[in-house]
Amino acid sequence: MKHESFKSLFKRAAERKGGTKALELLLGKKILGKKLLDDTAAQQSVAELSDDRILAAFTKQIFKSGFVWRVVENKWPDFEEHFFNFNIEKMLMMPEEMLERKAADPKIIRNYNKVKTIKANAQMIFEQQNNDRSFAQFIHDWPSEDIIGLWAHLKKHGQRLGGNTGPYALRLLGKDTFILSSDVEAYLRAQQVIDGGLQSKKSLTAIQAHFNKLQSESGYSLTQLSRLIAFSCGDNYVQVAEE
Numbered sequence: 001m002k003h004e005s006f007k008s009l010f011k012r013a014a015e016r017k018g019g020t021k022a023l024e025l026l027l028g029k030k031i032l033g034k035k036l037l038d039d040t041a042a043q044q045s046v047a048e049l050s051d052d053r054i055l056a057a058f059t060k061q062i063f064k065s066g067f068v069w070r071v072v073e074n075k076w077p078d079f080e081e082h083f084f085n086f087n088i089e090k091m092l093m094m095p096e097e098m099l100e101r102k103a104a105d106p107k108i109i110r111n112y113n114k115v116k117t118i119k120a121n122a123q124m125i126f127e128q129q130n131n132d133r134s135f136a137q138f139i140h141d142w143p144s145e146d147i148i149g150l151w152a153h154l155k156k157h158g159q160r161l162g163g164n165t166g167p168y169a170l171r172l173l174g175k176d177t178f179i180l181s182s183d184v185e186a187y188l189r190a191q192q193v194i195d196g197g198l199q200s201k202k203s204l205t206a207i208q209a210h211f212n213k214l215q216s217e218s219g220y221s222l223t224q225l226s227r228l229i230a231f232s233c234g235d236n237y238v239q240v241a242e243e
Helices: 006-017 020-026 051-064 069-082 088-093 096-103 112-129 135-141 144-157 165-173 182-190 201-218 222-231
Strands: 029-032 035-038
Touching (some): 006 020, 006 201, 051 112, 051 165, 088 112, 096 112
């Protein structure tokens, strides 16, 4: 089956969102004269981050998963204080009894199973550091045309970073990735890109190929393409009027 082209996808999304300029703004682009600028270019490079920020992002997303995001944000300064600002070596030196005590403190979200992931994911980061490259650089260097491979790495070598948790954490860090939201999944099934389990190897390979095709046609980032697909289908009819 021939899947929908970028041109057709963009046209439908623009009609739903109030026009081309409105859609481009929603996608994170700015119009300057006749030139289309990608405002993600101004974001800090992942490679410039310290690995404690990588661990912090993973931890924040793990705690947000299945929980009220606002509560996590409100308590986040206490997370930083309790876990030594996510210093990798200090986390690895923390004895289990100390980890248990910290997990019981009401200043943070008391979920010992999630707290344990901090040390486990610190170990994953530390092992990569021993390969003469920071984990931040490792993420930065991973090719976008195989972003599902990075997802698989986080799921295999980390803890609780499967599903959409890993991808959301990567996006939080500034790494370009698509997100398999319910709207994106519905689109992919309607286009018959996938017909089985969303997270199966077959489905993820087909999804990556489809995004690669759209990216080659458009030059848009995976993040923007993911948003574009979500804007093009379902109940997502909220519009921003063109100037």
